[in-house]
Every structure is written in structure tokens, then in C-alpha cells.
Amino acid sequence: MSQVFAKARQQNKPVFLLLSPPPTPANLPAAIKAERNKSGLSAPAVADKLNQAFLNKELAFGTAEMGAAARRYNVTSYPSYLYFSPDGSLLYRRFGNTSNVEQYLKDVAAAQQAQQDPQNLSSLAAEFKGGNRDPELLKRYVLKCRDLHLPVEPAVLNAYAQQLPAKAFYQPTEVLFILESGPVVGSQAYQLTHLNQQLIDSLYRVLPLPQRMAINGLIIKNTMAQATAAKDRSLAEKGANFARSTWNNDYARGGRTYERNMLAFYQSIKDTTAYLRQAVPYYERYYLNLPADSVKKALVALQAFRQRQPALLQRLDSAARQRARGPRPEAVARTVQYITVSGPPASFLQELNNGAWVIYQTGTRNKNYLTHAITWSKRTVDLDPTAYNNDTLAHLLYQLGFFAEAEAREQRAVELARQEKVAASSYQQALEKMRKRTL
Helix, strand or coil: CHHHHHHHHHHCCCEEEEECCCCCCCCCCHHHHHHHHCCHHHCHHHHHHHHHHCEEEEECCCCHHHHHHHHHCCCCCCCEEEEECCCCCEEEEEECECCCHHHHHHHHHHHHHHHHCCCCHHHHHHHHHCCCCCHHHHHHHHHHHHHCCCCCCHHHHHHHHHHCCHHHHHCHHHHHHHHCCCCCCCCHHHHHHCCCHHHHHHHHHHCCHHHHHHHHHHHHHHHHHHHHHHCCHHHHHHHHHHHHHCCCCCHHHHHHHHHHHHHHHHHHCCCHHHHHHHHHHHHHHHHHCCCHHHHHHHHHHHHHHHHHHHHHHHHHHHHHHHHHHCCCCCCCCECCCCCCCCCCCCHHHHHHHHHHHHHHHCCCCCHHHHHHHHHHHHHHHHHCCCHHHHHHHHHHHHHCCCHHHHHHHHHHHHHHHHHHCCCCHHHHHHHHHHHHCCC
């Protein structure tokens, strides 16, 4: 992306960025596949507009470059369309696929209008960088970031809070505005909003639960992101402690939340030693050694979920066919959704499989850690023998040098993928590499 933005600055041209959706699952009915793959974005009128007025870039789902862009611009739904000014500031965004060409033309027009707006993000950022600390300007800057679903820079939120009179922090509206902007735990903005703890307590009593959860989630997210960017373990611990405190008297859930956030921090900063040291007790305490009745309930729910999938897919297929026969193209944006026949695994199985896979991804050759991960992976295979669970186990066995067992497991993953009617190519490629000892 750096090369694209460098070219944009050189040519003084805005940028259009497409973050593509994941490949359509192989087990989806043909009508749903056709609907997903039909997009007004490819219409000549839209393509001409974009090619004339923008530098265009598409990022494929699952690539490292797309992952970095998704984290930076807070992208959680696909496809997503991001429009930038020549200096790299976000102008406009939208997500969801539609066959309606007019929607994409409106997007282009909205982005061009935003570029001409004297109060766009680029202009506000320039004012702030130039030293303007007018409270009204800073508030517009914060609101613009929020409107664009971007994290508010801690420096901007701190500057805004510092410009307010002391009495502002005894006014619910002002305190709530800062809290909803996600102040980093321990920052000046955070501390100033907590000058009147009685007001904070009162707000949390009257706010709806979804709003409280959104505030807490944003504070945690921004704090952990800042800690990761600075590789600041102390700040990460503050964020994880705040996350733990949101569970009030549920000490078990609070403790698990703290550990999960710290594990994510160590993984993000690539502190493999700290990650491995804490991962083993975490996964074994919370996911491997579950009571038998909890395991049974989860598996019953999983089985019921999977039994409902064929009927659901049939209804979706019928609806897609009916829309395809309709006289007019659908004008409502349709967000990409994950629909598979097999469905997601029970949460504890998913956690165990993910935990085992991350151990593999660290590249460790430590037999102790790999043996623990193999134990977790075998548990998932025993309870839910899907292709992806067998694939994880095969990789771990290979890493530990059990090549014949690894090949057998990967062969089983290929067979199961075909039975499940999901893409088997990645499993087949892994199997071939195992046979050649090049994995």
C-alpha cells in the first residue's frame, strides 16, 4: 500500500481500495454462488469512473497485506470499499456486495464530495498537526474519525480532554462523549473522565447493556492496540486488567479475559517465549479439562446446528433463485456471510484447535510445547473429526518428526474435505509437501 499512496501523492490522485471477500465456499448451492459473484462494481460505468478518477488497488482476502489494512482501518465485513485522499486520509467507506450499479456510482460521488469538503479528515489532521487545539475543531476531528469507523488517536482525544474546563467532567454528556471515543486506559483523557467516579458509576447504571459493552470493548481494543504498537507490556497489563474488571464479581471469567488479552498481546508482538509459557496453562485450564456435562451439552448443540444446515441452505438457494428471476436487480447491499454445511465447531473445540495451530505457527521445536498442542488437537479430532481438525494435528505431528502419522492424518483431512464438500486443495498441497519433506 505504501507504493500506491506514494504514487497517489505524486500524481495528486485519490485512491480506491477494495478488500475482497473470502472465496465462495464450495458447498454453497449454485444460485447463492452466482448471487455472491455478481457485483455492480464490475459494470463498465463504474469501472470507467474509478479508472479515470482514482488509483485502484485490490487486496485478496487472507493475505498479510489485507490483514494489515483491515486492522488499520477497522474492517470487519467483506467486501469493503475504502476511498482515500491523495495524502492517504480516509474519505469514505462502505461494505457489502450488490448488483445495483447505481450504488457504486453513488459511492464514487460521495468520495469525491468528501475530498472537496474543507472539514474532511485530511484537513482536520493538518490543523491538529499545525498546533490548532481549539476544542470545537478537536471535537469535529474526533467525530469525523468516529463517522469513518476509525480509532481516535490517543493524542487527539487527550488534547480535546485537556482543553475542556474542569466542570465538563461533571457533565454526563461530555464524559460519555469521551468514553464512547475509546480513551486508552491510564491516558489523560481516561483519567479526566474518571475524576468523578460517582458520575461514572451512575452512567454505567443507566446506560443500556449494549452501549456499556460497546464502550468497554472500544476502550480495551484501543488500549491493547496502543500497547501492541509500542510493545508496552505495562500498558497491555492495564488494558487486560480493565477487561478483567468489566466482569465485576465473576472472577473466573475475569481471569480468563485477562489471560486471553495478554496472550493476544504476546502473539501480536511476537514474544514467542512469553506466549508459549502462558498458552499451555491457559488452554488446559479453560478448554481441555472441561467437565463432562459441559462437553456433552456443547456437542449436542453442535450436532443440532449441523442438522439444521441443509434446510437452511435449501431456503437460501430458493430465495436466491427467486431473486435471480425477478424483474429488477436487487438494490440492497448484501454483506458477505459465512454459510457452510458443516457449521462452526463447539466453542471449546474451536479454541483448542486454534490454540494448537498457533503453537505450530510459532515454529517452536520444543517437544514439551508441541506435545501439549498435539494433546489438544487429538481432543478436537476425537470429538469432532473434521478436515480442519485433522489438518492441524497432521501439521503438529510433522513438526515433531512423526512423518508417517502426519501423512496419514493429512490424507484423512483431504478425504473428509471432499465428504464435507469443502475445498480440499490446501490439504492436498500440504500432503504433497509432507511427502517431499518440504513443509
